[in-house]
Amino acid sequence: MDLNHSDGGAAGGPVPATAKILISGGFGVGKTTLVGTISEIRPLRTEELLSDRSVGVDDTQGVGDKTTTTVAMDFGRISFPSRLVLYLFGTPGQKRFWFMWDELAYGAIGAVVMADTRRVADCFASIDYFERNGTPFVIAVNCFDGAPRFEPEDIRIALSLGPHVPIELCDARNRDSVKKVLVSLVRYVMTANRPANQAGIA
């Protein structure tokens, strides 16, 4: 959001500052857990593309090119005393939601890509998307009990990431750990935004 809007004192009271961060990664990697650990979860109804299967069930005759139906997703919300509201959006995994990614990524501070060391390849799609899109991201390795532990630098090689991308080991159930990941993302974006470093990302 742009803070330089024309009037702070609109009818009806102060205008909240809003910002959003995306939480991405493969199925079952802990996106919902992470969002729930640090924020208030709220429901959102949105559209999804009709799959081939449901096209046969729902009668779409007479609605022209409409190929969407509605579905519920959750988002996280943190309100700060400074009248800032930070939203956390999990990126939906299934293919039929992919059109939502552009919507979610537009105007986002950046993304947290969650990785599970037992299924590292599951986060490739997210990394590809954010690299192409120019959305800054950090990697959060969710350290599941019993999953093999790796050094961040080994993970960097496994994911073929540039030296600038921060990699955090985290526990999505732990508030301080999640906080550390989000702080790391915001710091990274602040550094990357400085003119001297513009070439460093995207």
Add this chain to the structure above:
Amino acid sequence: MTTHDGYGDRWLDREAGPVVRPYALISGRTLPSGGASFGLIDVVVATGERPPPYFRPGPEHRRILNLCHRPTPIVDLTSEIDLPLGVVRVLLGDLVSEGMLRVLSTQKQQVTDQRLLRMVLDGLESL
């Protein structure tokens, strides 16, 4: 829930959602009028203007105006009103076109506002 026949009340539980199909509320439109676009975290507020004589706000328009007497992010409004985002956007487009609602802040593709980033950082660190 229990069901006695294969059809009947099976379609009328909460899961089935409202009885009126959402797009019937907006006369089958899927895009806001006037080419307006509304980002998820854009903030809107009711202007307090009366509707022009040719425009009769529907119950959903009025619900939105009631919720927006204070500046409200669109994602919170949508969550509160429990209608699909696409439907809310069309309703918002109507209200903006008729001067009853105003968009106070919009997102840009990339967040480069250091002041906003600093606010987020300070907020997170204080958690």
